[in-house]
Amino acid sequence: MTRDTRPHLSVLGRGCCTLGDSTRLVKFEERAIAEQTPPVTSPAEIAELARCRAVFVPADPARTGRIAFWTPGGEGPPVVESRSAEDLAVALPGAEGIELVTVPAVLLPVRSALPVLTRARAAARAHRATAFWGAAAVFALQLAARGLLLPGLTPDDHDAWRAGDEQFSVQSTSGSERGRG
Structure with missing residues (x-):
């Protein structure tokens, strides 16, 4: 019978453990995981929202932007669990050209x-419009899956x-490197 000589990790308590040779390892940082609200997943809610018009509402930083779902004619958007309607200003064709109208979304x-x-x-x-944003x-998502998202500011x-x-990152500055010969 052979003896396993690999180091073993034993948990002693919150944020502390030992490595097989009794060396104590201390975890210096504990992070709380933010509670995530579950996304809209009910098939009925998805179907109702898909029939609405959708528009991206930008914000700074961009990751805080939101998608607004609304219906024309002033009728309210579908009831979505734990979501309330807010007023949204949209530009729509009117009798005298384009008019700014407030709709619930x-x-x-x-x-x-x-x-x-x-x-x-x-x-x-x-x-x-919702199919377009889809x-x-x-x-x-395909760009992310292919690794074509780069960090920036x-x-x-x-x-x-x-x-x-x-290849075309910020460090590449000459026109020939960017295909502008």
């Missing part, structure tokens, strides 16, 4: 809107991600 963080958007792009009864969301020094290729 359900605003969701992008992460909560993703299930709606990704399904709306292929749903038969989805509004074309296609954009799927494209963004906004003009206000917020961390942000941008689409690109490592």
Whole structure:
């Protein structure tokens, strides 16, 4: 019988453990995991929101932007559990050109809107604006999956991600390197 000589890790208590040879390891940092509210996942809610018009409401930093779901004609948006309607100003065609109209809308963080958007792009009864934002969301997910998101900074020094290729990063400054011969 052979003896296992690999070091063993034994947990002593919160934030402290020993390595096989009695060397104590101390964890210096404990992080609390923020409670995440579950995204809208009910198929009925997804179907109702997909029939609405959707628009991206930008914010700074961009990751705090939201997706607004609204219906024309002043009728309220569908009732979504734990979400309340907010007023949203939209530009619509009117009798004398384009008019600014306030409509009730359900605003969701992008992460909560993703299930709606990704399904709306292929749903038969989805509004074309929601299907468009769904296609954009799927494209963004494909960029992330292919590793084509690069870190960057906004003009206000917020961390942000941008689409690109490592070859064309900020360090590449000459026109010939960017294909501008």
